Amino acid sequence: MTFDPGQLGQSKADLAETLRTLRRRANRTQVWLAKRCNISQTKLSNIETGRITPSLIDVELMLRALDAPMELVAEAMALARLANTEWQGKRASWRRGLEKRQAELAGLEAEAKTLRYFLPAMVTGLLATPEYIKASLEHSPVDISKTVARKLDRQAVLYDTTKRFTFLLTEQAVRWTVVPRAAMAIQIDRLVSLSHLPNVRIGVIPFGAAVSRGPMNTFTVYDQRLATVETFTGRIVFQDPRDIAEHLAVFDLYERHALFGEEARNVLGEWAASYRA
DSSP states (O other), rough: OOOTTTTHHHHHHHHHHHHHHHHHHHHOHHHHHHHHHTTTTTHHHHHHHHHOOOOOOHHHHHHHHOOOOHHHHHHHHHHHHHHEEEEEEEEHHHHHHHHHHHHHHHHHHHSEEEEEESSSOOOOGGGGGGGHHHHHTTSSOOOOOOHHHHHHHHGGGGTTTTTTTEEEEHHHHHOOOOOSSHHHHHHHHHHHHHSTTTTTTEEEEEETTTHHHHHHOOOEEEETTTTEOOOSSEEEEEOHHHHHHHHHHHHHHHHHBBBBBBHHHHHHHHHHHHHHH
């Protein structure tokens, strides 16, 4: 099954119908199936009516208990993976108001304890100066004043020492000239300053570092439960453990090639100096 953003909402309803039909064809009750899968009958009922989305493990257990044919197993698992994926289009965000998206991100950041950010193209809002944030939003066809303010408010989470942040930035991300040169130097200075926070690790991957896997897109992993991937037209939210594990593996690969601590600060200082020159 290919990925189509338009399928995501429908996939949840299709999955619920497929699981309900398989149980009825097997002539099994909800009580029987719930007991075999070690879940409550209420949860199973909510799964079959589409009120909640089952995890892939739930679906695997149900299919195994019902002895489903292989072709239907493949179809149901494909639906389950889509149902655990969410598409958030930028046009919808513009209609709702970009500041509402900032509230959603603040919620994710508040819940997570370990946050990992891979930034191959630009500096993320949590690390950005007000001028950089404003410039990065200039393409948005809506009023950005509230969004800039919310992005700046979100930066307070960096000082919560119960959380651990790791930011990996390529040289491209650090040096992409979003604002005038003097302001770029100040932006890089801010990265140096934040790298001194005890719970914040800022790693940089300079040009010339031999990394076998190309930096395809920006992504964030919240603990080990959620991964978000940025595209030009929106973002994809993954909850499938396999997708999350893959992004963690990619992050680990890039992390091994990054400079941290004084090494990173020395390189960042050189890049800031080049803008001042």
